[in-house]
Amino acid sequence: MDDSQSHGHIVMLPFMAHGHLIPFLALARRIRRLTPFAVTLATTRLNLRYLRSTMSQSDADADSGIRLYELPFCSSDHGLPPDTENTENLLPHQIPLLCHSSVSLAAPVECLISNITTEEDRPPLCVITEVSFGWSVDVARRLGTKSITFTTCGAYGTLAYISLWLHLPHRSTDAEEFSVPGFPERCRFQRSQLHRFIREAEPTDEWSKFFQVQLKLSLASDGWLCNSVEEIEPLGFDLLRKYLRLPVWAIGPPVPPHMLQKSSPISPKSKFESLQKHAAKALGVSLEKCQDFLNSHGPNSVLYISFGSQNTISPSQMMQLALGLESSGKPFIWVIRPPLGFDIKGEFRPEWLPPGLEERVTGSKQGLLVQNWAPQLDILAHDSTGAFLSHCGWNSIMESLSQGVPIVGWPMAAEQVYNAKMMVDEMGVCVELTCGVESRIEAEEVKRVIEMVMEEEGKGGEMKKRVNAVMGHMREAMKEGSDNEKGSSVKAMDDFANGPSLSI
Numbered sequence: 001m002d003d004s005q006s007h008g009h010i011v012m013l014p015f016m017a018h019g020h021l022i023p024f025l026a027l028a029r030r031i032r033r034l035t036p037f038a039v040t041l042a043t044t045r046l047n048l049r050y051l052r053s054t055m056s057q058s059d060a061d062a063d064s065g066i067r068l069y070e071l072p073f074c075s076s077d078h079g080l081p082p083d084t085e086n087t088e089n090l091l092p093h094q095i096p097l098l099c100h101s102s103v104s105l106a107a108p109v110e111c112l113i114s115n116i117t118t119e120e121d122r123p124p125l126c127v128i129t130e131v132s133f134g135w136s137v138d139v140a141r142r143l144g145t146k147s148i149t150f151t152t153c154g155a156y157g158t159l160a161y162i163s164l165w166l167h168l169p170h171r172s173t174d175a176e177e178f179s180v181p182g183f184p185e186r187c188r189f190q191r192s193q194l195h196r197f198i199r200e201a202e203p204t205d206e207w208s209k210f211f212q213v214q215l216k217l218s219l220a221s222d223g224w225l226c227n228s229v230e231e232i233e234p235l236g237f238d239l240l241r242k243y244l245r246l247p248v249w250a251i252g253p254p255v256p257p258h259m260l261q262k263s264s265p266i267s268p269k270s271k272f273e274s275l276q277k278h279a280a281k282a283l284g285v286s287l288e289k290c291q292d293f294l295n296s297h298g299p300n301s302v303l304y305i306s307f308g309s310q311n312t313i314s315p316s317q318m319m320q321l322a323l324g325l326e327s328s329g330k331p332f333i334w335v336i337r338p339p340l341g342f343d344i345k346g347e348f349r350p351e352w353l354p355p356g357l358e359e360r361v362t363g364s365k366q367g368l369l370v371q372n373w374a375p376q377l378d379i380l381a382h383d384s385t386g387a388f389l390s391h392c393g394w395n396s397i398m399e400s401l402s403q404g405v406p407i408v409g410w411p412m413a414a415e416q417v418y419n420a421k422m423m424v425d426e427m428g429v430c431v432e433l434t435c436g437v438e439s440r441i442e443a444e445e446v447k448r449v450i451e452m453v454m455e456e457e458g459k460g461g462e463m464k465k466r467v468n469a470v471m472g473h474m475r476e477a478m479k480e481g482s483d484n485e486k487g488s489s490v491k492a493m494d495d496f497a498n499g500p501s502l503s504i
Contacts, residue, residue: 009040010128012129013042013128014041014130016098016102018087019310019393021051023150023152024128043068069112079097084098096210102133109127110139113127113139117143125146126148127148129147129148129150130150131151151227153227153394155233156236156239157416160415162243167180168208171201176192177191187425189421224240226250227252227398229252229473229489230489231473231476251489255478290368290379295384299386302330302332302384303330303333303389311391315352317339322354325447333374336371337371392410392420398474408433428463428466429466431463433449478490
């Protein structure tokens with residue numbers, strides 16, 4: 001038994017999606033760095049392979065003491081395609097199958113906890129589990145350990161997601177606007193903001209049958225960790241705590257510490273050079289090309305565009321977005337993928353863009369089109385990046401806000417629309433361009449919104465001031481040092497690690 005195990009053991013169970021695996025790994029690294037506890041991160045074989053590739057590209061010290069444990073899983077036993085263990089390549093209608101299949105992990109998780117208990121002569125301190133893995137609460141309790149739920153989203157978006165699925169309030173009214181349990185009346189939601197799956201949900205459909213059961217079970221856990229910062233969404237944390245009636249620790253953001261330094265000694269050039277070891281993931285993307293493009297433009301002048309690793313837009317939306325970008329005259333980097341109806345991982349075809357657009361924007365140095373992947377955090381950290389057109393996934397939001405970059409929102413799925421709503425209504429750091437893949441947009445509206453957000457005065461200037469204040473709060477929250485110097489997120493981790501939540 002090593003020294004960390006003598007202090008206690010924490011087991012972590014992420015949901016099977018890259019956007020959840022990465023925050024869990026970031027949390028595991030923080031636990032190892034800030035506490036004396038051992039960590040076992042358990043997931044299925046192919047998800048472990050993804051985590052190992054990520055860990056091999058990082059500083060080895062950050063991963064010391066993190067044990068990876070394989071949970072047996074056979075996707076074809078659950079009606080999924082062979083070797084399908086996360087959401088990455090699933091069609092939308094297949095995702096409920098993956099969700100329901102996660103319940104089959106209960107038995108191997110029970111075996112893992114029992115083995116740790118035997119080896120260390122006491123049960124793990126706790127199991128940190130995904131919001132939708134409510135089944136693990138009962139497993140932990142039966143085996144004499146605590147269950148902690150980790151939401152990889154913000155407090156506001158988490159509460160909206162939970163409450164909407166548990167109560168389906170929009171099914172009780174024909175009105176466009178409606179109230180949601182847990183939110184004040186002023187925070188009304190709109191039917192058009194909802195993803196089609198929840199908008200059309202019935203208590204008996206496959207989505208509802210999974211989420212309503214699993215979310216209710218998660219409400220019975222011993223406390224929640226939230227991947228956000230107390231100071232940037234005070235309303236969200238106040239409402240979430242009142243709704244859950246459980247301890248909630250704000251321990252975010254999941255951004256590498258060196259990217260949160262107020263005066264980072266790393267120049268834009270050296271930041272990009274440090275990413276050479278990640279080149280394999282880039283699928284042919286030239287990191288130097290991104291660097292050169294950003295270096296050729298002035299401060300706060302470049303629009304960065306990405307819809308996350310699993311989203312794309314319709315052919316007509318892509319065409320109008322491209323036309324609007326070009327007519328705005330603003331320089332941009334666009335992480336581009338084939339549109340809806342085509343293989344999102346496939347080769348991008350010029351016919352999906354206006355004729356000659358790529359040649360024109362490349363020749364004039366207005367635009368850089370990057371296929372599949374780009375070094376997002378480093379692009380956002382560059383002085384030339386002035387705004388981010390985003391799907392409003394929480395990881396992307398945290399990266400953007402941590403670098404003081406305002407957001408043009410185009411939410412797609414999950415809790416993304418609630419994240420956008422919170423950033424528009426409560427924070428003032430976002431303007432929503434449109435919502436979902438079914439909406440109709442026009443090039444002229446794209447041009448108008450981009451110009452507004454990137455202007456130095458007016459709405460754009462005000463957004464920049466607000467996002468800089470948010471960036472300051474996030475950096476303060478992650479400060480380490482003596483008790484008087486620690487930021488709120490570091491103190492929250494201390495409270496979680498040293499408080500009654502982990503006493504068995």
